[in-house]
Amino acid sequence: MQVVVCVKQVPDAEGPITVDTAANNIRKGWLPDVLNPYDRLAVEEATLIKEMCGGGGVTALCMGSPSATEVLRTCLAMGADRAILLCDPALDNSDSYATGVVLAKAIAALKLPYDLILCGARAIDTNTGLTGPTIAQILRLPLVTEVVKIDVHDHEKAIVHKKLEAGNRAVIETPLPALLTVESGINTPRYLKLRAILAASMKTVEQYDLQALNLVPDEVGLAGSKTKVVSIAPPKPRGKKLFTPDSSLSAAERMRLIMSGGIAQKASSGLLEGDPRTVASRFVQFLKEKKLISGPPPGRG
């Protein structure tokens, strides 16, 4: 099995993020850059598939700045056989769509062999999830998004589980080659041993620029992007309805509610108390009103 994994270098969002509203960006410089967490799952899965199939190769492909060689070395340490960086000043500021175009054309131009292409379901910095689907569209590959399980059968087809709501799964069969985007829960990425990290640091990361990829400047970077960030801000707290205490309550009770702080009291009817059976039936009534459970079907007539 030949697997191509597309990866991205992102600021480590586990750390504190500060927003630079003037530059429409987050304040870079002191946040470490890391392999996008969803892409880490994709690299792990690619390595597992290679091991399971008893052969083949994993190619890690990344579009980014020269510093992205670091995340490609992480991929090599995790088990990738080949690492490729697409790096050119003209590629800066590409959005998800433009990035997909660049990666797809690079896969074609560099004639990378693949039975499967894996991408993370989204990158944590832009949170769009369009790069993988764009690659699939351009290379005319079957696509399954948000996959949490992959079983490959004889280089010809794969049976995958797609994550749906409420823990549900769709079991999907796809011919190969195909493109899959992987979602959290698919695996637990391996812990990197020092020996693997050192070995990866000795390997080469191949690097290609725009010319080598037969790309023209106006289909990449800002010019090739479809979306534009106009402003960025720290997240606003979710809007909550203004709290006004129920006027039927006693003054002391209202006072206590007001003093209880900024969290709005949502229960309008006050607290429910009484004997357990009455409380329980009120609770069930509440669930029905909220459509959280269905009541008994309406009787005949």
Place this chain on the structure above:
Amino acid sequence: MSADKGILVLAECDEGGLCDVSLELLSEGRRFADRLGDELSAVLVGRDNPALVNRLSEHGADKVYLLDSPLLENSVEFQAQALSNLVRERKPRILLCGATSFGRDIAVRLAAALKTGLASNCTALSLSEDGLLVQTKPVYRDKASANVICPTARPQIATVVPGVLDVKRAKVTRQAEVIRVAPRLDTSVPCAKAVRFAKGDPKTMSLDEAPVIVSGGRGVGSRENFRLLEKLAEVLGGVVAGSRMAVDEGYIPSTKQVGQTGKTVTPKLYIACGISGSVYHTMGMKDSKTIVVINKDRSAPMFNMADLGILGDLLTIVPAMTNELIMISQASAEESLRQS
């Protein structure tokens, strides 16, 4: 590009009929359509149902497209193909989808196929002075929020998180014009097909996916008492979780901890039993859709978050709730037996 007109909403259904998020999108779409002097349309995939059309009309749709073909049944690829053909033909300037697994899947496919931009998981939408859709979405793991536009490509596609927009009935009642479309599909391309649907098992489900969570704190008192919570979770098809206190006391494993140092969860229903409500816990569950709180202590801060607050001893109240739920499920099972 200026020829592109109209707003299109992808209408989504589940077992309970139209999804709330589709009505939310229609209400917002109506507002934009009125402001732009545009038409608002909805598109339904593979469902020809007059009741659905009526509801879409009530919420402001001028037109409803019904895409129908047996090929659409198990293939999101064909659905996306049919929708992208519809969009190419009708040229809406804005396309809105719910940020549900179906909506997200369709939206990325359409943006890729139509070579246009996409803003995912938006939490707010607005129109700029010049009529562009301004899409507000979380970035950097929700630690910042970005306003994104799609200046030239059309349509402007957004997926919107369910529950952030209001549902309003349209001011003017209208009957939407129904347009049936038999999509022409290219079946020559290799394509993925759904073969089976697997229902989530509450026993193995992870906390962040669970639709219902019954959570306990120090007030539960013992590991044995946690069984009561497990039973309630079982009848509700949910999962048991706990606060840091419950983990520290050894009532439940740390993998089931909700809060700042545990997991962040957003279930439809969160039942907090014997949890006082420290900020470390509430940080992890504050975005739950409906919150029920059971506590003996009237002054527990947890009550401030409750949609339903129950004052009393959880050791008697939780079993009573479980029994009540078992009774109605039995009643409905008997009822459906009698009907069949």
